[in-house]
Amino acid sequence: MYRQAVWDEPILKHLSREGRVGYSLPPLDSEFKSKIEDLADLVPEKMRRDKEPNLPQLSEPEVLRHYVRLSQMNFGIDVGMYPLGSCTMKYNPKVSQRICRDPRIAYLHPYQSESTVQGILEILYELEHMLSEIAGVSSFSLQPAAGAQGEYVGALMMKHYLQDSGFGNKNEMLVPDSAHGTNPASAAMAGFKVVKIPSSEKGTVSVEAVKRLVNQNTAGMMLTVPNTLGIFESDIVEVSKQVHDAGGLMYYDGANMNALLGRVRPGDMGFDVVHINVHKTFATPHGGGGPGAGPVGVVSKLAPYLPVPRIIKRDDGYSLDYQAEKTIGPIKSFYGNIAVLLRAYCYILSLGREGLKTVSEQAVLASNYLLSLLNKSSYKPTTSEGIPAKHEFVVSASPLKRRTGVSAGEVAKAILDFGMHSPTTYFPLIVSEALMIEPTETETLENIEAYADVLNSIASSSEQEKEQIMASPHNTSVGRLDEYHASHPGSMILSWKELDQTEKT
Ligand SMILES: *Cc1c(COP(=O)(O)O)cnc(C)c1O
Numbered sequence: 001m002y003r004q005a006v007w008d009e010p011i012l013k014h015l016s017r018e019g020r021v022g023y024s025l026p027p028l029d030s031e032f033k034s035k036i037e038d039l040a041d042l043v044p045e046k047m048r049r050d051k052e053p054n055l056p057q058l059s060e061p062e063v064l065r066h067y068v069r070l071s072q073m074n075f076g077i078d079v080g081m082y083p084l085g086s087c088t089m090k091y092n093p094k095v096s097q098r099i100c101r102d103p104r105i106a107y108l109h110p111y112q113s114e115s116t117v118q119g120i121l122e123i124l125y126e127l128e129h130m131l132s133e134i135a136g137v138s139s140f141s142l143q144p145a146a147g148a149q150g151e152y153v154g155a156l157m158m159k160h161y162l163q164d165s166g167f168g169n170k171n172e173m174l175v176p177d178s179a180h181g182t183n184p185a186s187a188a189m190a191g192f193k194v195v196k197i198p199s200s201e202k203g204t205v206s207v208e209a210v211k212r213l214v215n216q217n218t219a220g221m222m223l224t225v226p227n228t229l230g231i232f233e234s235d236i237v238e239v240s241k242q243v244h245d246a247g248g249l250m251y252y253d254g255a256n257m258n259a260l261l262g263r264v265r266p267g268d269m270g271f272d273v274v275h276i277n278v279h280k281t282f283a284t285p286h287g288g289g290g291p292g293a294g295p296v297g298v299v300s301k302l303a304p305y306l307p308v309p310r311i312i313k314r315d316d317g318y319s320l321d322y323q324a325e326k327t328i329g330p331i332k333s334f335y336g337n338i339a340v341l342l343r344a345y346c347y348i349l350s351l352g353r354e355g356l357k358t359v360s361e362q363a364v365l366a367s368n369y370l371l372s373l374l375n376k377s378s379y380k381p382t383t384s385e386g387i388p389a390k391h392e393f394v395v396s397a398s399p400l401k402r403r404t405g406v407s408a409g410e411v412a413k414a415i416l417d418f419g420m421h422s423p424t425t426y427f428p429l430i431v432s433e434a435l436m437i438e439p440t441e442t443e444t445l446e447n448i449e450a451y452a453d454v455l456n457s458i459a460s461s462s463e464q465e466k467e468q469i470m471a472s473p474h475n476t477s478v479g480r481l482d483e484y485h486a487s488h489p490g491s492m493i494l495s496w497k498e499l500d501q502t503e504k505t
Helices: 030-041 060-072 094-101 118-135 147-164 182-189 207-213 236-245 300-305 338-373 398-404 408-416 445-460 466-470
Strands: 139-141 172-176 193-197 218-224 249-254 273-276 296-298 310-314 317-321 393-396 434-437
Touching: 094 338, 118 139, 118 273, 118 296, 118 310, 118 317, 118 338, 147 182, 147 218, 147 249, 147 273, 147 296, 147 300, 172 182, 182 193, 182 218, 193 207, 207 236, 218 236, 236 249, 296 300, 338 393, 338 434, 338 445, 408 434, 408 445, 408 466
Parallel strands: 172 193, 172 218, 218 249, 249 273
Antiparallel strands: 139 296, 273 296, 310 317, 393 434
């Protein structure tokens, strides 16, 4: 007969038994005890506990099993393939993790005096210069905590620069319809009116539309290259000329530099501002909301506007300078998400100049190989014949849905049963039933082939096994979630509160 296993308990508190302990400490000697009591006197009366904390009482193995079990319910890049297009879930070298945990790094505190943190300042200073070289711009700030914040900082700098140059009237930002949602949001937050640019037949930005929409109010354009369809914007030079001729500035969304590392540089393509998501392009575990880092770089005319503090190198060492006259000000406490930046530094140094070129080469190869293996009568490519994809590609599951009723979302759920993560679904918005796939440079041929097999077999079995697909996933730690309630405030209970005696009875 089935009995609920003890380990089905989701909360340690429920496993607690009076008197069970998971540690052994020597008894408190009286001298130490009185010291603790003296310390307690320093805490104001109203902030002191009136009863002991009600902690669960458990043995060590129970606690250990609980946390190991939780970790096994999770899926991550260290468990299986995770080709989440646009988000770039690439392997994170463990050596970087180890360096971040080094006590000489991990125990640094932002309030330490500058003379005691010369090492990390030197690392960050060097990283700024490496990113400037990779992006072909003059200077970088590492402060922004995410791509979206980098965009906001970039848009604000553009605004201040235009105002100082006597073009305060320029208030329109051009954004292609294939852009990541953060682009129009950041531009709007910086006070710009967002002008949508439609894509051409090829899936790239339409030069005709840019010509039509550029005018004396154009402040600039935000462009993602390769765009979110994974296609290189082949008309960049022409587009950027149009915007520059009208006195506007070009913003490069480099959240994903994976296809271009060591090959072409945004600065050389005519961009004035660029952000790079180091948590995508330069590894770093991320997801579930962070932490990340979205350093932002600029050509020299915009450098005075970068956020403060700036890291300055003098003969006697490194220091943080808060004095820049034209700065847009600080935008993040201290100097950004240092641990994320440090991983990017390790990743860049461990690969070197040639290694970074190999990253882009293999990322693009992997993506095109996977695309070539897919059954096109179910998954329709969005790249035109003869135009290769970059580090990611988008297919539409519309043909599959029309034939069998199985949608991109259902395919994504079914993939989970094979111990793999699904692609990004329903983005970009301009493709119906979109599946956006980015295998990354770190997957083997066999893994890429296995992923294609899974997608193709879901498609080929979607008529006979439709019911099973529609009810998937079956093999994961939680089954199909209620997506409506999961995304509505107030309907998900994420905290636990012990009932007091009166509520219990
Ligand atoms: C991820 C991404 C962003 C936003 O970056 P966050 O760090 O999530 O704020 C912007 N643009 C593109 C193209 C992206 O892929």
